[in-house]
Amino acid sequence: MGKYFGTDGVRGRANEGLTLDMAIQIGQYLGMYYGKEKHARILIGKDTRLSGDMFELGLAAGATSMGAQVYLLGVCPTPAVSYLIQKERFDCGIMVSASHNPYYDNGIKVFNHNGEKMEEDVLLQIEDYIDGKSTLTLNTGDKIGEYFEWQDGLEIYMSWLKEIVPVDLSGFKIAVDNANGSATSTAIETLDSLGATVEAISNSPNGININKNCGSTHPEKLQQMVKEGDYDIGLAFDGDADRLIAVNAKGELVDGDYILYICSRYMKSVNRLNKNMCVTTVMANLGLYKALDANKIDYVQTPVGDKYVFEEMQKNDYYLGGEQSGHIIFYENAVTGDGLLTALKLLEIMKNTGKSLEELSEGLFIYPQLLKNVKVNDKEAALKDEALWKVIKEVEDELKDEGRILVRPSGTEPLVRVMVEAKTDELCQLYVQRVVDFIEESQY
Structure with missing residues (x-):
C-alpha cells in the first residue's frame, strides 16, 4: 500500500484526510496518463454522501484540464462503474465513495480499463504528483476537455444484470434496505422489473444519512421488518452497493460466509464451480471450512480485502470468492463485488431449487466469533514481539481444532485486531481478552 491509496482507494474525512486538491490532482494525473495520444475517456460515479458532488466535480475539473472527456454517471453502485468501463471502453473509471463509512x-x-482496481505502479505515480515530486503542464486552447452527464449508463448496467441472471421473481416478496446509498439508484427498479414485490427502507438519501443505523453494517431494522412481515428474503446493501448481507424469512442474518456456502454448493451441483474452488479470506468462519470439507469443495485463503480475493481468482480462474462482510465476486461475470448481482444469484438459487434461505443454509454451523481492536503506537513492533506470539501459540494449543485465533494489523489505522472463534461466546471472550490484556500491558 502507498501513502494515500490503501487496499480500497484513498479514504478519509472530507476536506481533512481527503481534500478537494487531492481530487483535482488525481483527476489531472489520470487525464494526462491516459491522454498522451488522444483525449482520455474517463467515467466517474458517486454514492449519496454530501461531499460526493464536491469530489466528483473536482475530479472532473482536474481531468478536463488535461484534455479528458469525462462522463458523469451520477449516483450509482461501485460495480456499475467497473462494468461500464469494460462495456463502453472507457480508459479508466473513478468511484467517489467511502463504502460503509x-x-x-x-x-x-480508481479502476483501470478492464474495470479492475488500478495497478499499484500507477497509484504510486499519482501519489508522487500529489506530493509535488512530479509536475504536469495543463492543456490550453482546443486541447482542454469537457464533461457530460451520462443518462443511459445505469440502464445499460441494469439490463446487463437481468441478462446474466434472467430469473422470474413473480411471487417473491422482498424487503430491501438500501442504506440511503448507491443501491437507491438500481435495486428496487431491477427487482421490480423481474416481477418481485419489493418494499424498501432507508431509501431516501439526504447526504448525511447514508449508512446511519441502516444497511449491511446495521441490518437490525431489516431483520425486524422481515421477521414481522411475510417476506421470502431481506436484502441489505452497503453505502456503495458492492456488498450484500441477506436476511432469511425468520429474520436471521445470512452473511458472506453463508452466501459463499450456498453459492458454492449450488454452483457445484450445476457444474459451474470452476476447479471446485471457493476463495475466502483468513477471516472466514471456521464453520465454513468444515462445511465445505463436508461437501467436498476445495478452498483457499487470502489476506483480508477483496483486492486479494480477486487477485487469487484472476490468477487461477476461480469463479467464486468473497468475504464475510458480504463482498462476493462471481468472476465468470464480474471483476468486482456486486451486491445486487449477489442478491440476484441468491434469488435464482431459491427459485431453481424451490428452497428457502434457511433450507439452503442447512449443514453450516457458524462458530461464535469475537473481534476486538487494540490501539497501539506501533503495530509493526507489536507483531514482531516473540512474547506476544508465545501467548497466541498458547491460545492455539488450547483451542486445538475446535477454534482458532487470528491476530493481524489494521490496514489503515494504528490498531491490532484480535479475533477468536470457539465453540461458545464465553470461550471467545476468555481467549480474546487474554491476548488484548497482554498487548495493552506491553504498551507497544
Missing part, C-alpha cells in the same frame, strides 16, 4: 468520510477508488 459515515457520511462525513469519503473516498476515491
Whole structure:
C-alpha cells in the first residue's frame, strides 16, 4: 500500500484526510496518463454522501484540464462503474465513495480499463504528483476537455444484470434496505422489473444519512421488518452497493460466509464451480471450512480485502470468492463485488431449487466469533514481539481444532485486531481478552 491509496482507494474525512486538491490532482494525473495520444475517456460515479458532488466535480475539473472527456454517471453502485468501463471502453473509471463509512468520510477508488482496481505502479505515480515530486503542464486552447452527464449508463448496467441472471421473481416478496446509498439508484427498479414485490427502507438519501443505523453494517431494522412481515428474503446493501448481507424469512442474518456456502454448493451441483474452488479470506468462519470439507469443495485463503480475493481468482480462474462482510465476486461475470448481482444469484438459487434461505443454509454451523481492536503506537513492533506470539501459540494449543485465533494489523489505522472463534461466546471472550490484556500491558 502507498501513502494515500490503501487496499480500497484513498479514504478519509472530507476536506481533512481527503481534500478537494487531492481530487483535482488525481483527476489531472489520470487525464494526462491516459491522454498522451488522444483525449482520455474517463467515467466517474458517486454514492449519496454530501461531499460526493464536491469530489466528483473536482475530479472532473482536474481531468478536463488535461484534455479528458469525462462522463458523469451520477449516483450509482461501485460495480456499475467497473462494468461500464469494460462495456463502453472507457480508459479508466473513478468511484467517489467511502463504502460503509459515515457520511462525513469519503473516498476515491480508481479502476483501470478492464474495470479492475488500478495497478499499484500507477497509484504510486499519482501519489508522487500529489506530493509535488512530479509536475504536469495543463492543456490550453482546443486541447482542454469537457464533461457530460451520462443518462443511459445505469440502464445499460441494469439490463446487463437481468441478462446474466434472467430469473422470474413473480411471487417473491422482498424487503430491501438500501442504506440511503448507491443501491437507491438500481435495486428496487431491477427487482421490480423481474416481477418481485419489493418494499424498501432507508431509501431516501439526504447526504448525511447514508449508512446511519441502516444497511449491511446495521441490518437490525431489516431483520425486524422481515421477521414481522411475510417476506421470502431481506436484502441489505452497503453505502456503495458492492456488498450484500441477506436476511432469511425468520429474520436471521445470512452473511458472506453463508452466501459463499450456498453459492458454492449450488454452483457445484450445476457444474459451474470452476476447479471446485471457493476463495475466502483468513477471516472466514471456521464453520465454513468444515462445511465445505463436508461437501467436498476445495478452498483457499487470502489476506483480508477483496483486492486479494480477486487477485487469487484472476490468477487461477476461480469463479467464486468473497468475504464475510458480504463482498462476493462471481468472476465468470464480474471483476468486482456486486451486491445486487449477489442478491440476484441468491434469488435464482431459491427459485431453481424451490428452497428457502434457511433450507439452503442447512449443514453450516457458524462458530461464535469475537473481534476486538487494540490501539497501539506501533503495530509493526507489536507483531514482531516473540512474547506476544508465545501467548497466541498458547491460545492455539488450547483451542486445538475446535477454534482458532487470528491476530493481524489494521490496514489503515494504528490498531491490532484480535479475533477468536470457539465453540461458545464465553470461550471467545476468555481467549480474546487474554491476548488484548497482554498487548495493552506491553504498551507497544
